[in-house]
Amino acid sequence: MKFLIRIFLLTLVSGNIYAQNADSLVFTKAKWSKSSVAKKTKVYTYQFSDSSLFNANQYISFVEVKKHKKAPGFFIGYDKKELITTSAFAKKHKAIAAVNGTFFDIKNGGSVDFVKVNDTIINQNRQEKNNKRALHQQAAVVINDYLLAIKKWDGTDKWENNLSDKNIMLSGPLLLLDNQKEKLDSVTFNKLRHPRTAIGVKPNGSVLLLTVDGRQGNSAGMSLFELAKIMQWLGCTSAINLDGGGSTTLWAKDYGDNGVVNHPSDNKKWDHEGERKVANVIFIKGKP
Secondary structure (H helix, E strand, O other), X not given: OHHHHHHHHHHHHHHHHHHHHHHHHHHHOOOOEEEEEEOOEEEEEEEEEEEEEOOEEEEEEEEEEOOOOOOOEEEEEEOOOOOEOHHHHHHHOOOOEEEEOOOEOOOOOOEOOOEEXXXXXXXXXXXXXXXXXXXXXXXXXXXXXXEXXXXXXXXXXXXXXXXXXXXXXXXOOEEEEOXXXXXXXXXXXXXXXXXXXXXXXXXXXXXXXXXXXXOEOOEOOEOHHHHHHHHHHOOOOEEEEOOOHHHOOEEEOOOOOOOEOOOOOOOXXXXXXXXXXXXXXXXXXXXX
């Protein structure tokens, strides 16, 4: 009996390893469509069809910004109360590209996570009913001198307020840090497939602003476990999840008909028109 159990476990483990290797191979063989939108900045898109990635169709798009003195800089766009589409935020700030930011109050506006811009605190964390720090308040995107990095909560109550970074946006969960996968809780939000938005940083300082479409036949969306894998396969050593679902939007200047690169899901159509209004964005533009 013990022998049969061992055989079963070995078969199960081998099957999982094979599936992971197969997904990794499919991903690395993808021939991405790409176009330049600024110096050292490109848009990449790819449609994984025939249920070829994680046994599902997937549409992935991202902007990669190389670390270079001629590359655009990173900024946070926000509004304290009014909700605005990612594309409208981008146009307002004369951006080159933008993704939706962190989590927000969909009824009353404003971020529910800590945001600081140019050393001014815009929003403090809103605590959950159990007074615990939310999963999306345990990591941060920080920007100093137009360069972006990712940091992890140190466990203290006033961590974000004590950070010296000039621009801070809390979000999460954290997916990768210093080339190590973060342990993700097995909560529904992490396990189920949804449209996702993420930011990743490569060892050479290049930054990815990435979206995965979801809730569509052409793209199922991903769990955070799957999202962490693709960020790693793209070469990121640190990565953070941002607000997703209907908020997930990637915009690039002069891209397509309206600049929206992905297929936002709020209108339940496979087009580029279904943006949800959000409270904040991460965007890039030429350095002053």
